[in-house]
Amino acid sequence: MEKIFDCIILGGGPAGMSAGIYCARGNLNCAILDISMFGGAPVNYLEIENYPGFKEIEGWELSEKLEEHLDKFNVQKFPAVEIKSVDLVSPVKKITLLDGKEFLAHSIIIATGACPQKLGVEGEIENIGHGVSYCAVCDGAFYRDKTVAVVGGGNAAVEEAGYLTRFANKVYIIHRRDELRADKIVQERAFKNEKIEFVYDTVVEKIVANDGKVSEIAIKNVKTGKKSALAVDGVFPYIGFKPNCDLFNGQIEQDSKGFIKTNELMQTSVSGVYAIGDIRTTPLRQVITAVADGAIAGVNAIKYIEENSEILVKN
Numbered sequence: 001m002e003k004i005f006d007c008i009i010l011g012g013g014p015a016g017m018s019a020g021i022y023c024a025r026g027n028l029n030c031a032i033l034d035i036s037m038f039g040g041a042p043v044n045y046l047e048i049e050n051y052p053g054f055k056e057i058e059g060w061e062l063s064e065k066l067e068e069h070l071d072k073f074n075v076q077k078f079p080a081v082e083i084k085s086v087d088l089v090s091p092v093k094k095i096t097l098l099d100g101k102e103f104l105a106h107s108i109i110i111a112t113g114a115c116p117q118k119l120g121v122e123g124e125i126e127n128i129g130h131g132v133s134y135c136a137v138c139d140g141a142f143y144r145d146k147t148v149a150v151v152g153g154g155n156a157a158v159e160e161a162g163y164l165t166r167f168a169n170k171v172y173i174i175h176r177r178d179e180l181r182a183d184k185i186v187q188e189r190a191f192k193n194e195k196i197e198f199v200y201d202t203v204v205e206k207i208v209a210n211d212g213k214v215s216e217i218a219i220k221n222v223k224t225g226k227k228s229a230l231a232v233d234g235v236f237p238y239i240g241f242k243p244n245c246d247l248f249n250g251q252i253e254q255d256s257k258g259f260i261k262t263n264e265l266m267q268t269s270v271s272g273v274y275a276i277g278d279i280r281t282t283p284l285r286q287v288i289t290a291v292a293d294g295a296i297a298g299v300n301a302i303k304y305i306e307e308n309s310e311i312l313v314k315n
Contacts, residue, residue, distance in 0.1 A: 002102070002104055003104070004092060004104040004105060004106060005029050005030055005031050005103065005104065005105040005106070006023070006028040006029045006030055006105070006106055006107065006301075006305050007023050007028050007029075007030040007031075007105055007106065007107045007108070007109060007301045007305070008030065008031050008032075008033065008093070008095060008103055008105035008107075008108055008109075009023070009030060009031070009032040009033070009108075009109045009111055010032075010033055010034075010083075010086070010095070010108065010109070010110050010111060010112050011032070011033075011034055011040070011110070011111030011112045011113060011277070011279075012032050012033075012034035012036075012037075012038035012039065012040065012067075012077065012079060012111075013034075013038075013039065013040020013041060013042070013063075013111060013113055013277065013290065014040055014042060014062075014063070014066055014277070014287045014290045014291050014294070015040075015111040015113075015276040015277030015278075015290035015291065015293050015294040016032055016034070016040070016109070016111035016276075016277070016294065017032070017038065017066045017067060017069075017070045017294070018066070018290070018291040018292075018293075018294025018295055018298070019109045019111060019274075019276060019293075019294035019295070019297050019298040019301070020032050020070050020073070020075040020294075020298070021069060021070055021073060021075075021294075021295075021298070022294065022295050022297075022298025022299055022302075023075070023109075023298045023301055023302065024070075024073035024074070024075050025073065025298075026298065026299070026301075026302035028301065028302055028305060030075055030076070031075065031076040031077070031078060031103065031105075032070075032075060032076070032077050032078065033078045033081050033083065033095065033103065034077075034078070034079050034080070034081070035080070035081060035082065035083060036079065036080060037079050037080060038063070038067050038077065038079055039059075039060065039063030039064070039066075039067065040063065040113060040290075041059075041113060041278075042059035042060070042062055042063050042287055043059055043060050043063050048062055048138060048287065049138075049141060050137060050138075050286065050288070051287055051288055052288065062287070066291075078103075081097055082097055082098040082099070083095060083096070083097055083098070083247060084096045084097060084098045085247065086108075086247045086248060086251075087251075088108060088248060088251045088252060088270050088273050089251055089270060092104050092105070092106065093105045093106070093107070093108045093272065093273070106272060106304075106305060106308075106312045107272040107273065107274070107301045107304055107305060108272065108273045108274070109266075109273075109274045109275075109276060109294075109297045109298070109301060110245075110248065110260060110268075110273065110274065110275040110276070110279055110280075111275075111276050111277050111279065111290075111294065112243075112244040112245065112247075112279050113243075113244050113277055113278040113279055114241040114242060114243045114244060114259070114278035114279060114285070115241065115242050115244060116134035116237065116238075116240075116241055116242075117237070117239045117240040117241060117242055118237065119151060119204055119207075119237050119239065121204055121205055121206055121207060122205075122206045122207070123206055123207030123208060123209060123214075124207050124235075124237075126209075127207055127209050127214050127235075130209060130212055130213055130214065131207075131209060131213050131214025131215075131232075131233060131234050131235060132207060132214060132234070132235050132236075132237075133234060133235075133236055134236065134237060134238075136150075136160035136161075136163050136164050136236055137160075137163065137286070139234075140163060140164050140166065140167050140168075141167055142167075142234075143164065143167050143168045143233060143234050144167040144168070145167075145168070145169050146167075146168050146169065146233040146234065147168060147169060147170045147171075147172075147231065147232050147233055147234075148164055148168045148170075148171055148172070148232055148233060148234040148235070148236060149171070149172040149173075149174055149204075149217055149230060149232045149234070149235050149236070150164065150171060150172065150173050150174070150236045150238055151174045151175075151204055151235065151236065151237045151238060151239060152173075152174075152175065152237065152238035152239045152240075153173070153175035153176075153177060153179075153180040153181045153182065154180075154181045154182055154238070154240070155181075155182045155183055155186055156238045156240075157173065157175075157182070157238035157239075158173065158180060158182040158186050158187060158190045159182070159186055160236060160238055161173050161190060161196055161236075162189060162190055162193060162196070164236070165193055165195040165196060168195065168234075169195065170195055170197065171195055171196050171197070172196075172197050172198075172199055172230060172232065173190070173196060173197070173198050173199065174199045174202050174203075174204060174219065175198070175199070175200055175201075175202070176201065176202065176203050176222055177200065177201065178200050178201050178223075179200070180198075199219065199230075201221050201222050201223045201224075202219050202220065202221050202222065203219065203220055203222055204217050204218070204219055204235070205218045205219060205220050205227070206218035207235055208229075213233070214232065214233060214234060214235060215231065215232075215233075216229050216230060216231045216232060217229065217230050217232055217235060240257070241257075241278070241285070242258070243257070243258045243259045243260070243278070243279050244279060245258050245259070245260060245279060248260065251270065252268050252269055252270050252273065252275075253268065253269035255281050259279065259280055259281045259282075260275040260279055260280045260281065261280070261281050262274070262275050262276075262280045262281070264296075265296060265297075265300045266280070266293055266296050266297035266300060267300065271304075272304055272308075274297040274300065274301060275297075276290065276293035276294050276296070276297045277289075277290035277293050277294070278290065280293070
């Protein structure tokens with residue numbers, strides 16, 4: 001019979017590595033698969049200043065330390081795999097790769113994360129890390145005494161704009177509609193902030209950089225058609241997040257945006273399947289919360305295997 005893992009973790013970011021550490025500490029035979037290299041989103045962060053224990057640390061370094069900790073427990077790692085399909089609902093879960101290789105497991109922990117919705121304009125992708133950021137909490141301090149633009153009108157955009165005023169001299173909120181979508185209390189707080197200027201009925205058409213750094217954005221009023229430019233040092237798009245869940249759609253309960261629903265134990269609607277980190281419905285998407293999710297899921301995966309040991313198919 002083909003080997004069956006106790007648990008397979010999908011995603012090698014902070015959440016997945018944390019889950020792997022806890023599963024291994026509970027003596028589960030587990031493996032972690034990732035479509036890229038291990039480390040997750042923090043690899044792209046210049047510095048992280050809000051992870052307890054480190055006043056500041058580069059994103060790649062924190063990811064490296066997490067992986068070193070994981071390696072202490074000899075968890076099997078499979079980076080850069082191309083996954084064709086995932087069967088979550090069968091008694092024995094199955095992950096099939098594009099090359100035909102299969103992984104079987106009694107339990108699955110989903111940690112595939114989410115990606116920020118992109119504006120889809122010229123100059124956006126090539127300037128990520130050089131003036132384009134999707135995390136004000138991560139990068140706000142780099143814009144001390146500078147001018148930045150936040151794109152969006154929901155709670156995340158308006159709240160993060162307020163956060164950025166702790167550092168920036170001026171923050172534009174650019175919104176394609178004539179009123180914000182954020183909660184009234186969030187709006188009122190922003191309206192009282194003298195550092196925030198609202199640019200309504202407007203979309204960003206292009207992000208311009210000079211000498212390797214963002215210098216301005218080309219904008220357009222959607223009602224009048226008038227085009228103009230704003231001089232800014234940074235752009236923070238906050239038009240939403242997209243969960244990396246195409247492999248799981250239709251097999252598991254998700255919210256209206258596609259994020260996977262869990263309870264406080266990280267259990268999903270499918271027995272033996274857990275979801276952690278940015279892929280799940282959660283009020284905060286940070287490295288620290290992802291790591292905590294991983295610990296909770298790992299411990300509960302151990303309990304699931306122990307409580308169902310008599311009925312699970314043996315290796």
